[in-house]
Amino acid sequence: MFKRFDGDARQPVEIFVDGRPVMAREGDTVSAALLASGLDVRRQTAVSGAPRLPYCMMGVCFDCLVTIDGMGNRQGCLVPVRPGMQVEIQKGKREIGR
Amino acid sequence: MTLRADAIIIGGGIHGCSTALHLCLRDFRPVLIEKDYAGRHASGVNAGGVRQLARHVAEIPLSIRSMDVWENVQDLVGDSCGFDSHGQVLVAEDEAELEICRARVADLNMRGFSHEELIDAKELRKLVPAVAETCPGGLVSRRDGAANPAQTTTAFRRQAEHLGTVVREGVEATNIRKDGRLWRVDAGGETYEAPVLVNAAGAWGGRIAASLGEPVPVETVAPMLMITSRVPAFIRPVVILRGRKLSFKQFENGTVLIGGGHLATPYQDSGETVLDWRKLQESARTVWELFPIMRNATVVRAWAGIEARTADDLPVIGPSARHEGLFHQFGFSLHGFQLGPGTGAVMAELIATGNTNTPIDGLRVERFAT
Amino acid sequence: MTSNRPMRDEYDVAVIGAGPAGLAAASLSAQSGLSTLLLDENQGPGGQVWRAVTSTPLKQTRLLGDDYWAGSKLVEEVRASGAEILQGATVWSLDPHLELGISVGGGSQFIRARRVILATGALERPFPIPGWTLPGVMTAGAAQTVLKSSGLVPSGKTVVAGQGPLFWLLTAQILRMGGQIDLILDTTQRLNYLRALPHAAAFLRSPYLLKGLAMMREVRSKVRVVSGVTKIAASGDGRLERVTYEVRGRSATAPADLLLLHQGVVPNVNLAMSAGVKHQWDEIQLCWVPVLDSNCGTSVDGIAIAGDGAGIAGVLAAVARGRIAARAAVEALKPEAGAKAPSMDTLRAALAKVERGRRFLDVLFQPPKQFRIPEGDTVVCRCEEVTAQDILDSVAIGATGPNQLKAYRRTGMGPCQGRLCGLTVTELMADARGKTPEEIGYYRLRAPVKPITLSELASLPKDESATKAVVRG
Numbered sequence: 037m038f039k040r041f042d043g044d045a046r047q048p049v050e051i052f053v054d055g056r057p058v059m060a061r062e063g064d065t066v067s068a069a070l071l072a073s074g075l076d077v078r079r080q081t082a083v084s085g086a087p088r089l090p091y092c093m094m095g096v097c098f099d100c101l102v103t104i105d106g107m108g109n110r111q112g113c114l115v116p117v118r119p120g121m122q123v124e125i126q127k128g129k130r131e132i133g134r
Numbered sequence: 135m136t137l138r139a140d141a142i143i144i145g146g147g148i149h150g151c152s153t154a155l156h157l158c159l160r161d162f163r164p165v166l167i168e169k170d171y172a173g174r175h176a177s178g179v180n181a182g183g184v185r186q187l188a189r190h191v192a193e194i195p196l197s198i199r200s201m202d203v204w205e206n207v208q209d210l211v212g213d214s215c216g217f218d219s220h221g222q223v224l225v226a227e228d229e230a231e232l233e234i235c236r237a238r239v240a241d242l243n244m245r246g247f248s249h250e251e252l253i254d255a256k257e258l259r260k261l262v263p264a265v266a267e268t269c270p271g272g273l274v275s276r277r278d279g280a281a282n283p284a285q286t287t288t289a290f291r292r293q294a295e296h297l298g299t300v301v302r303e304g305v306e307a308t309n310i311r312k313d314g315r316l317w318r319v320d321a322g323g324e325t326y327e328a329p330v331l332v333n334a335a336g337a338w339g340g341r342i343a344a345s346l347g348e349p350v351p352v353e354t355v356a357p358m359l360m361i362t363s364r365v366p367a368f369i370r371p372v373v374i375l376r377g378r379k380l381s382f383k384q385f386e387n388g389t390v391l392i393g394g395g396h397l398a399t400p401y402q403d404s405g406e407t408v409l410d411w412r413k414l415q416e417s418a419r420t421v422w423e424l425f426p427i428m429r430n431a432t433v434v435r436a437w438a439g440i441e442a443r444t445a446d447d448l449p450v451i452g453p454s455a456r457h458e459g460l461f462h463q464f465g466f467s468l469h470g471f472q473l474g475p476g477t478g479a480v481m482a483e484l485i486a487t488g489n490t491n492t493p494i495d496g497l498r499v500e501r502f503a504t
Numbered sequence: 505m506t507s508n509r510p511m512r513d514e515y516d517v518a519v520i521g522a523g524p525a526g527l528a529a530a531s532l533s534a535q536s537g538l539s540t541l542l543l544d545e546n547q548g549p550g551g552q553v554w555r556a557v558t559s560t561p562l563k564q565t566r567l568l569g570d571d572y573w574a575g576s577k578l579v580e581e582v583r584a585s586g587a588e589i590l591q592g593a594t595v596w597s598l599d600p601h602l603e604l605g606i607s608v609g610g611g612s613q614f615i616r617a618r619r620v621i622l623a624t625g626a627l628e629r630p631f632p633i634p635g636w637t638l639p640g641v642m643t644a645g646a647a648q649t650v651l652k653s654s655g656l657v658p659s660g661k662t663v664v665a666g667q668g669p670l671f672w673l674l675t676a677q678i679l680r681m682g683g684q685i686d687l688i689l690d691t692t693q694r695l696n697y698l699r700a701l702p703h704a705a706a707f708l709r710s711p712y713l714l715k716g717l718a719m720m721r722e723v724r725s726k727v728r729v730v731s732g733v734t735k736i737a738a739s740g741d742g743r744l745e746r747v748t749y750e751v752r753g754r755s756a757t758a759p760a761d762l763l764l765l766h767q768g769v770v771p772n773v774n775l776a777m778s779a780g781v782k783h784q785w786d787e788i789q790l791c792w793v794p795v796l797d798s799n800c801g802t803s804v805d806g807i808a809i810a811g812d813g814a815g816i817a818g819v820l821a822a823v824a825r826g827r828i829a830a831r832a833a834v835e836a837l838k839p840e841a842g843a844k845a846p847s848m849d850t851l852r853a854a855l856a857k858v859e860r861g862r863r864f865l866d867v868l869f870q871p872p873k874q875f876r877i878p879e880g881d882t883v884v885c886r887c888e889e890v891t892a893q894d895i896l897d898s899v900a901i902g903a904t905g906p907n908q909l910k911a912y913r914r915t916g917m918g919p920c921q922g923r924l925c926g927l928t929v930t931e932l933m934a935d936a937r938g939k940t941p942e943e944i945g946y947y948r949l950r951a952p953v954k955p956i957t958l959s960e961l962a963s964l965p966k967d968e969s970a971t972k973a974v975v976r977g
C-alpha cells in the first residue's frame with residue numbers, strides 16, 4: 037500500500053511487531069511504521085472480529101488500536117516509535133490490562 | 135383543544151412509563167407527558183442495577199414485588215431489556231464491615247426476608263474472582279442482576295404506547311389545576327383532562343408537589359457513572375461496596391460500568407450536569423485498588439442523570455394526602471430503577487382499586503406532612 | 505519553552521491545539537504577557553495542515569509547497585513568545601468552569617485557565633460508502649499525514665475519490681513525491697458549478713483561486729480523472745481489492761490496493777460540545793458550527809474557538825481567528841498589554857480578506873446526498889458496526905434522534921464517540937423522519953472526549969515497571 041520515499045535520511049529505529057523485528061524511522065508513529073512494514077498488520081474489531089487498518093491517521097477513528105509494551109487499546113497513529121518497542125496486533129476483545 | 139383521558143401521567147421515566155403500561159393492562163387510557171423524551175434523565179442513564187440487596191426495610195416488599203415483574207419482563211414488554219440475573223454482591227472490605235453485614239442478615243431474617251445471604255471470603259472469591267485478596271466476605275442477593283436502563287425505559291414506553299397510552303414527548307406539562315373532579319394540564323398547545331393525575335416527574339416531581347400545596351423535602355442530584363471499553367468477561371454479578379462509594383458491573387458486551395453515587399453538579403432548568411472529575415478520579419482509585427485487573431481498561435464515557443433525593447432517602451409513593459385523584463411516584467433517591475416495573479403495577483392497582491396488597495406504608499407522602 | 509508536564513495549576517490562557525489557529529493565538533497571548541499554555545496531542549506542532557513541520561523527512565520545499573513551510577515561521581514565533589508548549593498532551597475534559605483534564609506521560613492532571621481558546625481544528629467528513637471499513641480504504645488526509653510525517657507514498661494500485669479544495673492539494677503532493685495514483689474519481693456535482701456561480705465574483709479575488717487551478721491542472725496532466733461520479737463502492741475479501749463506480753448510470757470497476765476518500769472537512773466539535781458550547785447546523789457547509797460572537801467567543805463564558813473548529817475557512821482564516829481570540833483574551837485580562845498587539849479592527853479586516861470567496865468553495869464542493877446519507881447495509885457507525893438499515897429500523901420502532909438511537913443500537917458509544925458517524929446519523933435520521941438536522945440534533949457529548957485508562961485517570965501507575973518509568977521521567 038505504501039512505500040518509503042527515497043530521500044528519507046532519518047535514523048532507523050527497531051521495533052517488534054508480534055515479536056518480529058521491524059525497521060521504523062525516527063519520528064514515525066507506530067501506525068506509520070506498521071503500514072510501511074509490508075506485514076499483515078490488520079487488527080480485528082472487538083465487536084465482530086472484522087479486519088481493520090488505520091483509517092484517519094489523526095487520532096479520531098480508533099481503527100489503529102494496538103497493544104504497545106503490554107498496554108492495550110493505544111492509538112497507534114498518535115504514539116511515536118521508540119527503540120525496542122513491543123507492538124502487538126489486537127485480535128478481537130483483548131485481555132484487560134494487556 | 136381539550137382532550138379527555140383516564141389518567142394524566144407527568145414524567146416519561148421508567149416510573150411514568152411503567153404506570154402507564156400497567157394502567158393500560160387495567161383498561162385505562164392514560165396520557166403520558168414528558169418534557170424531553172422518555173428516559174432522557176435518570177431512568178435512561180442510571181447504572182442499571184436490578185437490586186433488592188441492601189435496601190431500606192420500608193421498600194423491601196416493593197422491591198420484591200418488582201423483582202417478580204423483572205423476571206417476566208420479556209413477556210410484559212416484548213423486549214429482554216438487557217436483564218440478566220447474575221446476582222449482586224456487597225463486598226465488605228474489612229472485618230468490621232463484615233460484622234455489620236452479619237447483623238443485617240440477622241435483622242432481615244427476623245423480619246421474614248431471606249433474599250440476602252452472608253458470604254465468607256471463599257464464596258466471595260468464587261462469585262467475584264477478580265476482587266482484591268484482602269476482602270473478608272460480604273452479602274449476596276442471588277436473584278438480583280442488572281438491565282440496560284435506556285433499553286428498558288424505551289421498551290416500557292413503547293409497550294405503553296402500543297397498549298393505548300398517548301405519549302406526548304418534547305412538551306412540558308404546565309398549568310396543572312383541578313376543576314371539580316377533573317385534573318387539567320396544558321401541554322404542547324392542548325389541554326388534557328382526567329380524574330387521575332400521576333406525578334412521576336423525577337427530579338421535577340418536587341416542584342409539582344409543592345405547586346399543589348404538598349411540599350416534600352427533596353433536592354436535585356446527579357450521580358455520576360463511567361463506562362469502559364469492551365474487555366473480556368471477568369465478572370458476572372454486580373458488585374457494590376459497603377464502605378466506599380463504588381458499584382461495578384460488566385455487561386454482556388464486555389463493557390464495565392463504574393458508579394457508586396459520587397455526584398455531579400445538576401443544572402435543573404437546562405437539564406444539564408457538570409461532571410466532577412476529581413470525584414471520578416476517586417472512583418478510579420477505588421477500582422484500581424480493588425480490581426487490579428482493571429488498571430489498564432480505558433474509560434470511554436462518563437455521564438450523570440438528574441433525579442430527586444428526599445430527606446430520608448426513600449421515595450414518595452401513593453395517593454396524595456391533600457387532593458383526591460392525585461398520586462405521587464417520585465423521589466427515588468438514586469435507587470428507583472429496579473423499583474420501576476413493580477411500582478407501576480402497584481400504582482395502577484391503587485388507582486384502579488384504591489388498594490394494594492404490597493405494603494408501602496413507610497413510603498407515603500403523609501410522613502412529610504407538618 | 506516545551507515541557508512534559510504543565511508547570512502550574514492555573515494559567516491566564518490555555519490554548520488547545522497547535523495548528524495554525526492555536527499557534528497564532530498562543531503566540532499573541534504570550535507576547536502580551538499572559539501566562540499561556542499551549543496543549544497539543546501530537547508529537548510536534550503544526551496541526552493537520554502543517555503536520556510535522558519541524559520534523560518531516562521531506563526537506564525540499566518544492567514537494568510540500570511554500571504554504572506548508574509558512575508554518576515553521578509561526579512555530580518559531582510561538583517558541584520565542586514565552587508560551588509553555590506541551591506536546592503529546594490529550595485534553596480529555598473541559599468544563600464550563602474552565603477546568604481542564606489533561607493526560608500526559610501516562611498520568612492525568614487538572615489545570616484551570618481564566619480563558620480557554622479551542623483550536624482543535626477539523627476532521628474529514630465521514631464518507632460512508634459500501635466497504636469503507638475494509639483494510640486499504642483510508643481518508644486522503646491519512647495519506648497526507650503519513651506523507652508529511654514519515655515520507656510514505658502510496659504504492660500499488662491507488663484510487664483517490666471525492667472532492668473539495670484539499671482534495672487536489674493532496675493528490676498533487678502525492679504525485680510530486682513519486683507516489684502512485686492510478687485513477688481519480690471526482691464526485692463534484694455538475695449542478696454545483698451553476699449553484700456556485702453567483703459567488704464566483706468574490707472568489708476571483710480569493711488567494712486560493714490561482715493556486716487551486718494550477719494544482720488541478722498539474723494533477724490532470726498526470727492521472728486519469730473521471731468526473732461526475734455518482735456512486736462508489738469498495739469491495740474485497742478481508743481487504744480492498746476493487747473499487748466500483750458509476751458515471752451517468754454506467755458502472756465500471758477498477759482494481760485497487762488503496763482507496764483514499766475525501767469529501768471536505770468539518771469542525772471537530774467534541775471538546776467544545778462537551779463543555780456545553782452551543783452549536784447550530786450550517787445549511788451550506790452541512791455540519792455543526794459553534795455559535796460565536798465577533799471575538800470568536802462562544803456561549804460559554806471564557807471559551808473561544810478559533811480555526812476550522814469555528815467553521816471551515818482554511819489556514820489563513822485560522823491564523824486570523826486565532827489572533828482575534830487571543831486579542832480578546834488580552835483585552836479582558838490585561839487591557840494595558842493590548843497596545844503592542846495589532847488592533848482588533850486590523851485583525852478583523854485581515855480575517856475578512858482571507859474569508860473572501862469561501863462561499864463559492866462551500867457551494868461548489870457541497871458533497872452530494874448519496875455520499876452523506878448511505879443506504880442498506882453500508883456501515884454508518886464504524887466502532888459499533890451499525891448499518892444504515894439498522895438505524896432506519898430503529899427509527900421505524902420509535903427512535904427519534906441520535907441520543908435515543910443509542911438505546912437501540914449503541915451508535916456513537918464506541919471509542920470514536922461519534923466523530924465518524926455523528927453527521928451521518930443526524931442527516932440520516934433527519935431524512936428518514938422528514939425533519940431538519942437542527943431539529944434532529946446531535947449526540948450529547950461528554951468528557952472524556954478521548955478514552956483514558958483507569959490508571960491514567962487515577963493518576964496511579966499501572967504496575968511496578970511503569971512506576972519506575974515515571975520516576976526515570
Ligand code: FES
Nearest residue numbers: 093097098100113
Ligand atoms: S488511525 Fe484513526 S485514530 Fe489512529
